[in-house]
Amino acid sequence: MEAVLTDDQIRDNVATNVRRLLRLRGWSQDQLAAAIGEEQSKISRICNARNMIAGGTLFRIAEALDASADRILAPPPEAVLATKSGKSRLSA
DSSP states (O other), rough: OOOOOHHHHHHHHHHHHHHHHHHHOOOOOOHHHHHTOHHHHHHHHHTTTTTOOOHHHHHHHHHTTOOHHHHHHHHHHHHHHHTTTOOOOGGG
8 A cells, every 4th residue: 555645844855857858858848837827826835845736737847847746746756765775755
């Protein structure tokens, strides 16, 4: 049975993954905001885990960053590696 994620974990996953995807593409929050028709302040709140992402925003961000919604919601790769190695997810 899969573990159920808390709202805080989901916000943290989304924030970490969106920041990572922005870095990989060399994009700023402003560029992402323009690409999806949102204010930069909204992207900032998502990237800083202050807001829960809405479904429509999730799919627009995923499309703009050429990623799946699942990839954005999933635990970041470093968290998965830390969990598999037996370390606490928080220490990753």
